[in-house]
Amino acid sequence: MEKDVSIGLLGLGVVGSGVIKIVEDHQEELQHQLGRGVKVEKVLVRDIEKARQIEIDHRLLTTNCEDVLANPDIDVVVEVMGGVENARKYILEALQAKKHVVTANKDLIALHGPELEETARQNGCDLFYEASVGGGIPLLRGLSDGLVSDRIQQVMGIVNGTTNYILTKMAKEGQSYEDALQKAQELGFAEADPTADVEGLDAARKMVILARLSFFTNVELEDVEVEGISKLSLTDIEYGKKLDLTMKLIGFANRHNNQIEVSVQPTFLSKSHPLASVNDEYNAVYVNGEAVGETMFYGPGAGSLPTATAVMSDVVEAIKNMLLGVNGKKFVKPRFEKELTPSDKRFSQFYLRLHVKDEIGAFASISDLFNRLDISFERILQTPSEKGFAEIIVVTHKTSLENFQNAMKKLDELQVIDTVESYFRVEGDA
Numbered sequence: 001m002e003k004d005v006s007i008g009l010l011g012l013g014v015v016g017s018g019v020i021k022i023v024e025d026h027q028e029e030l031q032h033q034l035g036r037g038v039k040v041e042k043v044l045v046r047d048i049e050k051a052r053q054i055e056i057d058h059r060l061l062t063t064n065c066e067d068v069l070a071n072p073d074i075d076v077v078v079e080v081m082g083g084v085e086n087a088r089k090y091i092l093e094a095l096q097a098k099k100h101v102v103t104a105n106k107d108l109i110a111l112h113g114p115e116l117e118e119t120a121r122q123n124g125c126d127l128f129y130e131a132s133v134g135g136g137i138p139l140l141r142g143l144s145d146g147l148v149s150d151r152i153q154q155v156m157g158i159v160n161g162t163t164n165y166i167l168t169k170m171a172k173e174g175q176s177y178e179d180a181l182q183k184a185q186e187l188g189f190a191e192a193d194p195t196a197d198v199e200g201l202d203a204a205r206k207m208v209i210l211a212r213l214s215f216f217t218n219v220e221l222e223d224v225e226v227e228g229i230s231k232l233s234l235t236d237i238e239y240g241k242k243l244d245l246t247m248k249l250i251g252f253a254n255r256h257n258n259q260i261e262v263s264v265q266p267t268f269l270s271k272s273h274p275l276a277s278v279n280d281e282y283n284a285v286y287v288n289g290e291a292v293g294e295t296m297f298y299g300p301g302a303g304s305l306p307t308a309t310a311v312m313s314d315v316v317e318a319i320k321n322m323l324l325g326v327n328g329k330k331f332v333k334p335r336f337e338k339e340l341t342p343s344d345k346r347f348s349q350f351y352l353r354l355h356v357k358d359e360i361g362a363f364a365s366i367s368d369l370f371n372r373l374d375i376s377f378e379r380i381l382q383t384p385s386e387k388g389f390a391e392i393i394v395v396t397h398k399t400s401l402e403n404f405q406n407a408m409k410k411l412d413e414l415q416v417i418d419t420v421e422s423y424f425r426v427e428g429d430a
């Protein structure tokens with residue numbers, strides 16, 4: 001009987017508890033795959049006395065990181081504590097001590113991925129982070145193994161479970177933004193500070209990771225245009241329904257002739273778009289490759305056991321590599337200089353809601369202005385005038401972002417417009 005492989009955990013929250021549960025409940029599967037068991041040797045926490053979601057032998061818990069990082073029995077360190085600075089320090093220490101590292105920490109990988117990968121390479125160690133994007137969906141492995149021979153042109157998807165949960169509850173059950181967010185926190189989907197979820201930063205970090213893996217370019221967080229959902233109004237969601245459009249927070253990573261665009265923005269999808277029916281905490285990511293065509297990855301994007309499944313898939317890969325003696329070989333090697341797509345080469349449809357003073361005169365002025373800029377309307381909604389004010393909602397045909405932004409500047413000069421209430425990107429059928 002071979003000796004069990006020992007792993008050490010940094011963190012025992014939502015994801016860490018899931019890892020413990022899978023190690024306990026799926027020992028037969030692990031034995032079958034590896035020819036030996038996996039055992040948890042030590043777990044770093046902040047507070048040993050805290051009530052836990054799982055039962056655990058308290059002798060495994062420690063508040064001293066060296067009990068994991070300098071423990072000679074531990075071969076694989078699993079970082080599921082979150083945050084950036086401590087996590088970075090501990091992972092560097094683990095790699096320098098020749099331990100393989102698995103992390104679910106997208107904040108850290110988006111900010112310091114290249115540095116950590118280089119340290120892992122120099123030390124002949126694996127550094128895997130499947131759980132950092134798409135929760136339980138085997139997405140990174142899909143890109144880096146399954147589609148490895150292809151040239152990826154577009155990655156577009158729902159990569160944040162919390163915001164998708166909130167938008168689903170608002171649209172389908174009329175729940176308020178605040179109630180839906182609170183429930184997402186209770187269910188363990190949201191980050192410790194949910195601002196990162198609702199302001200789109202969590203999705204932006206994931207898009208950085210996806211863009212690096214897909215385009216072999218050193219995309220940084222500051223290259224991503226980010227807008228979250230915290231200022232969305234139910235009014236737009238309701239108008240969207242009338243126009244057969246569904247609101248989702250979408251991450252885009254597009255490549256045109258080696259220029260790339262990476263963004264995260266609330267987007268109206270036509271009802272027939274496959275991403276429009278992805279609900280609750282589920283994530284789905286479209287990947288369009290030159291040879292493979294369109295593929296879609298779908299599954300639970302957050303939560304204890306789904307995320308822990310992705311973590312454990314990395315643990316198993318690191319152990320298999322150990323048994324074969326081939327750790328430290330799998331990294332993202334940048335190939336292309338980064339060049340961002342200018343706004344005159346970025347095309348989409350747009351939804352625009354305006355509060356106007358004089359319904360009839362306003363519509364004539366708006367359509368005249370848009371016509372002059374060569375922007376035509378696909379759909380128009382007008383609400384009846386109330387106390388001299390009305391709302392006009394239009395969905396444009398495809399136009400460049402530059403052209404649309406010009407139109408927005410010029411709209412401000414029209415006397416008949418009271419306020420530009422909102423505008424969003426619109427994506428039609430996939």
Ligand SMILES: NC(=O)C1=CN([C@@H]2O[C@H](COP(=O)(O)OP(=O)(O)OC[C@H]3O[C@@H](n4cnc5c(N)ncnc54)[C@H](OP(=O)(O)O)[C@@H]3O)[C@@H](O)[C@H]2O)C=CC1
Nearest residue numbers: 011012013014015045046047080081082104105302303307
């Ligand atoms: N929740 C989810 O669905 C998903 C989470 N992730 C990522 O996984 C990671 C973990 O998330 P999650 O499990 O939700 O986080 P939690 O907040 O639930 O758990 C964090 C754990 O780490 C411990 N911890 C935090 N900081 C320290 C520190 N400085 N020293 C020692 N222990 C520390 C905490 O200890 P104590 O319990 O004592 O307070 C806690 O056990 C994050 O990077 C997150 O972004 C990725 C995908 C999905």
Ligand SMILES: N[C@@H](CC=O)C(=O)O
Nearest residue numbers: 160161162189191302
């Ligand atoms: N807060 C994140 C958790 C997983 O990455 C999300 O909601 O997607």
